[in-house]
Amino acid sequence: MSKVEAEGPPEAPNSEPGSEPTAASTPGMESTVSSATPTSGAEPDAPGAPAPVARSSAGAVAGPAASAGEPDTSARLIAGARAGPAAFAGELDTSARSGVGPVSSPPSPPEVPAPSLRRRWGRWVLGGLLLAGLGLxxxxxxxxxxxxxxxxxxxxTTALMDQRADEAREAGRKPRRRQQWVSxxxxxxxxxxxxxxxxxxxxxxxxxxDTVELARAVGQAVEEGKLGRGASTLTQQLAKNLWLSTDRSLLRKAKELMLAHRLEEALTKQRILTLYLNVVEWGNGVYGIEAGAREHFGVSASQLTVAQGAVxxxxLPSPRKxxxxxxxxxxxxxxxxxxHALKVYRRISADQEEAAHKEVDRLLGRASEDTGDDADEDGP
Incomplete structure (x- = not known):
């Protein structure tokens, strides 16, 4: 006899009142016989007492609370037994761990699609272009x-002087060059x-x-869809005149920027300004401010007035026109x-400004306002 007594066994399913319950015999499962509660008016172990009901050991130990849910548990055990030993063992293990039934596995992470062949080719081409640009x-x-x-x-000599000489020869003219170096x-x-x-x-x-002016010029070029003049510093103009052609291209502009950097690293500002004023073009075959002063005003560069210097x-934007x-x-x-800018920046006085305006009108003969030559350049 077991030491733990149950208050009363539930009636076995599909059994008639007063019939003798039998233990459930299931292949692969052993049953444990618990104590039987005597029927009304019968003593325990008395002759004629009904046979004890077969119960699982787990239900016997659980006590009254487990007995209340005995029919459902018995049905589950029987179903598990019919499904086979492995399923029954899994049912018990899952129920024991969670108390609420089988635990679902976590969702697998989403699969990341591999890049398409076209995208991979695009990356390779872009990388190749960047490497080629860096190499060039x-x-x-x-x-x-x-x-x-x-x-x-x-x-x-300079690249610009050589270019102008070639252009003159191609046009059947003798090249002209007027230049005199001054400090x-x-x-x-x-x-x-x-x-x-x-x-x-x-x-x-x-x-x-000048990064500020360069950004403005790039924005204007993007809006207009073409490269225009502007943003070139005096150092950049010197680099172009010394070593480059007058064609307008991104490659030439890139070289111009690099050469301007070299000039600034190797020379002082005063030397750069001196070189510029002695090689820049000031008319057809005229190079440098000394030759320009003599060509247009008949005086040396040291004798130029405010108005003559302004003219x-x-x-410079278009010296041959x-x-x-x-x-x-x-x-x-x-x-x-x-x-006027000379006056604003206090390079001349108000009286000098007034006199210079009058001299400009005299030198240029009050050029007609409708000549239509505002768009202008000989070269960038």
Whole structure:
């Protein structure tokens, strides 16, 4: 007899009242016989008492609470036994661990689709273009001219001078070249100031490239869909005149930027300004401010007035079209703007400004306002 007594066994399923219950005999499962509660008026172990009901050991130990849910548990056990030993063992194990039935496995992470062949090809092509661009830039930088000799030597010729000579020969004309080197101290100060304010007011503030003006020029080029003039510092113009052609291309612009950087590294600002004022084009076959002063006004660079310096500075965007004798309205307007800028930046007095405006009108003969030459350039 077991020491634990149950209050009363439930009636076996499908049994008739008063019939003798039998233990469930299931293949693969052993039953444990628990104590039987005597029927009404019968003593325990008395003759004629009904046979004890077969119960699982787990139900016997659970006590009254487990007995209340005995029919459901028995049905589950019987179903598990019919399914086979393995299923029955899994049922018991799952129920014992969770108490609520089988535990579902966590969801697997989503599969990441592999990149398509077209996308992989695009990445390879982009990477190849970047490497090729880097290689070309490195090669160009290594093979570009060295600026260090210019610290003590004046160039005997420039790329622009050679280009103009070739153009003249192709047109059946004899090349013309007027040039005379002078020091910076031998040039009228108002004329130097006029050139700086007209071409590169931030000359002494940047390192060869004016990033603010460059960004504006790039934005304008994107809007117009073409490369235009502008944003080139005085150093960049010198690099172009010394070593490059006048074609407008991104490659030439990239070389110009690199050469401007080399000039700024190798030379002082004063030397760069001196070189520029002696090689820049000031008319057909005219190079340098000394030759320009003599060609257009019959005086040396040291004798240039405020108005004459303003006119020479205003010629630089298109020196072969904007000569004092051309009647250019664009030259007249820009010359007056340069004179006013000299006053604004306190390079001249108010009286000098007034006198210079009058002289500009006299020198240019009050060029007609309807000549239509505002769009202008000989080259970038």
């Amino acid at each position: 830039t490195t090669h160009a930088y290594v093979t570009l001219p060295d600026a260090r000799p210019l610290a003590k030597e004046n160039p005997k 910076l101290s031998a040039i009228s100060k108002p004329a130097v100031d006029a050139v700086l304010l007209s071409e590169d007011a931030s000359f002494y503030l940047h390192d060869g490239v 020479l500075a205003s010629m 904007r000569s004092p004798s051309s009647g250019s309205s664009a030259l007249l307007k820009h010359s007056h703007r340069v004179v």
